[in-house]
Amino acid sequence: MAAANVVSSPTVSVDARLNPKALYALEAALVSVLLLALTLAGFGPWFHEGLALALTLGSMGAAVPAMALAHRAGHELRRDPRQLGGGLAKAAVLLAWGGFLGSGIINNLVLYLLFPLFWPVLVGLIIARFALHSGDTRGEDAFLATFDRSSQHAPCQRCGRPTHLDSGSWRSDRWYCPGCASPPKGVSA
Amino acid sequence: MRSGAAPVAALLLLAALAALPTATAFCEIVEPPSALPTQVNGTQVEIRLSEGHAKIVIIKEFHNPSTIAKEGQIFFPLERGHELITDLSLKVGNVVYNSSALGRGDALEGFLEASAQGQDAALVQYDDAKDVYWVAVTIPPGESRTTITTLEMPLARVDGAYAYEYRLSVDAGHSLSYLRAHVRIETAGVLEDVTVPSHSRLAVTREGEHAADLYVNSTAEAEGRDLSVRFRSGRAPLARAEEHGVSYLRLSLEATDPVFAGSLRAVPRALLFLVDTSGSMGTAGRWPIVKEAVLAGLHDLVSGESYAVVVPRGRSGRTLGLEPHARAIVSDATRVGDFLDAIVPGGSTDLTAGFPLVSRWASESASRGQQPILMVITDGVPTVNLRGVDLEKAYRGIAHRESMPVVAVAIRPSDHSAENLLRNLSHYSRGDPVPLYGGSAEGKVSEVLASLRLPVLQKVETGFAPGMETAGPRTQDLLRGGEITVAARAEGPLGDPVTVHVSWRDNAGARAEEVTATVGTIPVQPSLPRVWLLSRIHAMLAEVDAATDDGPGSALRAFATANRVVTPYSSLLVLVPRPDPFCCASTAQSASAGFPIGLGFPSLLEGEGRRAAQWEREMSNPLVTEGEVDRYVDQGSGEHRALLLDEPRTVAAGRFLTILEVDGQLVGVRRGWTYGTPFLDTFPSILFAVGALAGIAVVERLRRKGEASRRQRGRT
Numbered sequence: 001m002a003a004a005n006v007v008s009s010p011t012v013s014v015d016a017r018l019n020p021k022a023l024y025a026l027e028a029a030l031v032s033v034l035l036l037a038l039t040l041a042g043f044g045p046w047f048h049e050g051l052a053l054a055l056t057l058g059s060m061g062a063a064v065p066a067m068a069l070a071h072r073a074g075h076e077l078r079r080d081p082r083q084l085g086g087g088l089a090k091a092a093v094l095l096a097w098g099g100f101l102g103s104g105i106i107n108n109l110v111l112y113l114l115f116p117l118f119w120p121v122l123v124g125l126i127i128a129r130f131a132l133h134s135g136d137t138r139g140e141d142a143f144l145a146t147f148d149r150s151s152q153h154a155p156c157q158r159c160g161r162p163t164h165l166d167s168g169s170w171r172s173d174r175w176y177c178p179g180c181a182s183p184p185k186g187v188s189a
Numbered sequence: 190m191r192s193g194a195a196p197v198a199a200l201l202l203l204a205a206l207a208a209l210p211t212a213t214a215f216c217e218i219v220e221p222p223s224a225l226p227t228q229v230n231g232t233q234v235e236i237r238l239s240e241g242h243a244k245i246v247i248i249k250e251f252h253n254p255s256t257i258a259k260e261g262q263i264f265f266p267l268e269r270g271h272e273l274i275t276d277l278s279l280k281v282g283n284v285v286y287n288s289s290a291l292g293r294g295d296a297l298e299g300f301l302e303a304s305a306q307g308q309d310a311a312l313v314q315y316d317d318a319k320d321v322y323w324v325a326v327t328i329p330p331g332e333s334r335t336t337i338t339t340l341e342m343p344l345a346r347v348d349g350a351y352a353y354e355y356r357l358s359v360d361a362g363h364s365l366s367y368l369r370a371h372v373r374i375e376t377a378g379v380l381e382d383v384t385v386p387s388h389s390r391l392a393v394t395r396e397g398e399h400a401a402d403l404y405v406n407s408t409a410e411a412e413g414r415d416l417s418v419r420f421r422s423g424r425a426p427l428a429r430a431e432e433h434g435v436s437y438l439r440l441s442l443e444a445t446d447p448v449f450a451g452s453l454r455a456v457p458r459a460l461l462f463l464v465d466t467s468g469s470m471g472t473a474g475r476w477p478i479v480k481e482a483v484l485a486g487l488h489d490l491v492s493g494e495s496y497a498v499v500v501p502r503g504r505s506g507r508t509l510g511l512e513p514h515a516r517a518i519v520s521d522a523t524r525v526g527d528f529l530d531a532i533v534p535g536g537s538t539d540l541t542a543g544f545p546l547v548s549r550w551a552s553e554s555a556s557r558g559q560q561p562i563l564m565v566i567t568d569g570v571p572t573v574n575l576r577g578v579d580l581e582k583a584y585r586g587i588a589h590r591e592s593m594p595v596v597a598v599a600i601r602p603s604d605h606s607a608e609n610l611l612r613n614l615s616h617y618s619r620g621d622p623v624p625l626y627g628g629s630a631e632g633k634v635s636e637v638l639a640s641l642r643l644p645v646l647q648k649v650e651t652g653f654a655p656g657m658e659t660a661g662p663r664t665q666d667l668l669r670g671g672e673i674t675v676a677a678r679a680e681g682p683l684g685d686p687v688t689v690h691v692s693w694r695d696n697a698g699a700r701a702e703e704v705t706a707t708v709g710t711i712p713v714q715p716s717l718p719r720v721w722l723l724s725r726i727h728a729m730l731a732e733v734d735a736a737t738d739d740g741p742g743s744a745l746r747a748f749a750t751a752n753r754v755v756t757p758y759s760s761l762l763v764l765v766p767r768p769d770p771f772c773c774a775s776t777a778q779s780a781s782a783g784f785p786i787g788l789g790f791p792s793l794l795e796g797e798g799r800r801a802a803q804w805e806r807e808m809s810n811p812l813v814t815e816g817e818v819d820r821y822v823d824q825g826s827g828e829h830r831a832l833l834l835d836e837p838r839t840v841a842a843g844r845f846l847t848i849l850e851v852d853g854q855l856v857g858v859r860r861g862w863t864y865g866t867p868f869l870d871t872f873p874s875i876l877f878a879v880g881a882l883a884g885i886a887v888v889e890r891l892r893r894k895g896e897a898s899r900r901q902r903g904r905t
Binding site for chain 2 (some may be wrong): 015016017018020023024026027030031033034037038040041042043044045046047048049052053056088101105106107108111
């Protein structure tokens with residue numbers, strides 16, 4: 001039984017609960033794998049180096065948005081536990097990495113990325129990623145730790161008021177109730 | 190034991206060869222393939238012509254653009270009875286170094302020793318295996334060397350004129366900076382007429398009544414053609430000269446001379462068509478032209494002449510078409526046409542496969558009193574057995590042995606080298622090539638057959654005064670439009686008057702005539718001593734060919750070395766003194782290997798691209814595309830293992846296809862992509878792709894369904 005000031009949500013079908021970004025990510029990852037498989041299928045007497053290079057670059061190109069979408073889908077799934085598709089997002093990540101590395105290996109781009117000259121760039125990118133992204137996970141971890149699955153409420157990370165998933169919102173990687181999310185003008189928190 | 194007639198036959202043949210219609214000198218430059226091959230900066234040719242004598246000086250400037258010392262080689266495929274190399278010099282900077290005449294072995298040893306010590310040297314020598322003369326010259330890196338090679342030959346009259354042809358087109362093809370040719374004609378008699386049939390636009394400058402000059406000053410003026418010069422001078426049958434107390438006399442009697450009136454009779458011909466039925470003959474529309482050429486040859490025959498068609502090899506399995514048949518005009522054309530129509534060209538090209546049959550047929554024709562003529566009908570790309578100069582040598586040999594001209598009918602030759610090969614096959618075998626590209630075969634074949642110089646009077650004997658030493662044979666065959674020429678010499682002055690006896694047999698029986706003149710009326714030809722020398726050496730070469738012991742060879746070695754003439758037994762060697770003992774340091778430099786740019790690891794794509802390109806190259810080998818390969822076997826199969834026991838010769842070695850020559854057949858050994866189904870190798874990848882595509886379809890369907898559900902939920 002929901003609390004008096006808590007709005008209950010209607011029953012939603014599984015299809016509708018699937019996270020769209022996870023699906024897009026999986027599609028993109030599958031495109032990456034498809035292009036890689038087509039490249040490999042082109043090996044043989046009929047092999048065309050230019051076409052194969054274009055296919056592998058396409059495969060790597062598809063893998064990058066697949067990974068990005070899967071990453072975003074992962075965040076969305078953590079912020080809305082009602083949504084489904086975590087497995088799909090993980091599969092998308094795996095397939096995308098497979099497509100990216102497979103294509104990168106056969107066209108030697110991975111070799112260039114692993115070349116010592118590129119190491120400072122790679123290390124810089126990794127540090128930047130963790131530095132810029134650490135806030136996301138802290139807010140989401142606190143949200144999941146306090147989330148009540150039966151009432152679908154989680155306390156606002158500013159005022160502590162239990163807030164239903166449909167009424168609260170995420171601002172600056174934190175979960176806020178409607179009042180904290182948009183405070184009255186001229187009044188400081 | 191050999192018959193005693195062999196030397197006589199050889200001498201007769203020599204005399205016949207000495208009266209060839211035209212003479213052609215040229216050289217080919219040969220060196221192993223390299224990134225920076227030796228260049229020919231330029232060529233200068235000096236040609237001196239006089240009655241009965243031609244002297245050609247070929248000056249070639251070679252440049253070595255590479256960083257390693259090189260040895261340039263020039264081949265001179267010289268015809269029997271024609272040019273002999275009589276001098277060699279090497280020009281380094283502005284200094285000309287002359288040659289020494291040595292025995293062949295000593296000269297080669299000297300050259301190799303000089304090369305090993307880094308000393309500049311040049312050598313001209315005979316190559317037994319290829320039957321060519323070659324000049325080798327060492328060229329230090331970045332430097333130039335100029336070889337000056339002199340050739341001389343006795344010149345015979347044809348149709349009343351002396352004719353000389355020089356292969357200027359060959360020089361024009363490889364001379365980068367300059368090409369110059371100067372022809373100087375000097376005659377003892379009045380120079381009546383000079384024509385240049387090959388270059389009618391070139392001006393001939395006359396100098397008095399006995400000399401004329403002609404210049405080619407550039408590659409453009411050469412017009413990519415060979416230089417052909419004809420001239421006429423006084424028709425005195427006798428000429429004389431005196432040198433170092435030795436008198437020389439030369440008799441030349443033309444076929445048109447009144448002494449032979451009523452005795453000349455054309456010898457009936459026997460035509461043998463040796464038809465190449467390999468795979469390439471079935472491509473590019475060649476086969477219909479073959480039939481056209483054979484029928485054109487048949488049409489040219491007259492009563493009493495015969496023909497045969499030989500198909501030596503091919504997938505058709507026929508080894509012999511038709512045995513020699515007397516000509517029966519209508520039925521034979523139909524028969525030969527049907528015979529050729531039944532043949533499907535295929536398999537490898539062996540242009541010597543029919544030689545045993547050709548020899549047998551030529552001997553039989555000669556015994557019937559006919560003149561054998563071999564017509565080789567091919568596109569000029571032999572793929573098995575002999576090729577290049579080896580093939581030329583084989584044809585020269587059979588033409589020499591059987592006294593048989595060879596006419597190569599070139600059916601749409603695929604490239605210049607094929608055309609050149611056929612040209613050489615004909616030219617060195619007393620024939621002319623016939624290039625056919627379709628249409629007008631009859632006219633061209635008839636023209637060439639008509640141009641062949643066949644005997645019109647056999648065994649004409651000449652007799653000089655006692656004590657006179659003749660240079661060549663006293664018994665000769667008189668060819669149509671040709672002449673009987675004999676040079677003789679004697680110590681001291683000639684007797685006065687000079688008389689030469691000439692005798693022969695014709696249909697009316699034995700005939701004899703005398704050619705007489707007082708010494709004062711005989712024109713003086715300064716080149717006569719050289720003509721005598723050259724004729725003597727040609728005669729000695731013929732004696733060596735016919736001999737069974739070393740006697741004539743030793744005599745030739747001594748004579749040729751003493752007279753500085755290159756023969757199979759004597760050579761000319763130029764050694765350049767080494768100015769500085771440390772000169773060789775630079776020549777020892779080796780070409781630096783390139784440093785790979787980038788990571789140096791070829792990608793899988795590049796590797797596969799290379800494999801595919803290699804496959805494409807191997808599959809586009811003309812032997813494969815033109816169906817020259819007789820059969821294919823798979824690598825490792827029982828048939829392949831059996832082939833290896835025969836120690837086959839590898840014609841083309843590849844990653845996917847190796848072509849072997851086994852028992853005169855081409856066998857392709859397939860491996861990798863060339864057998865089985867390459868599709869199976871990529872089948873897992875195709876399955877993977879199909880799976881990915883199916884996955885995309887399923888996910889897309891889920892996504893659309895979810896989108897629809899969310900829209901519906903939004904409305905409710």
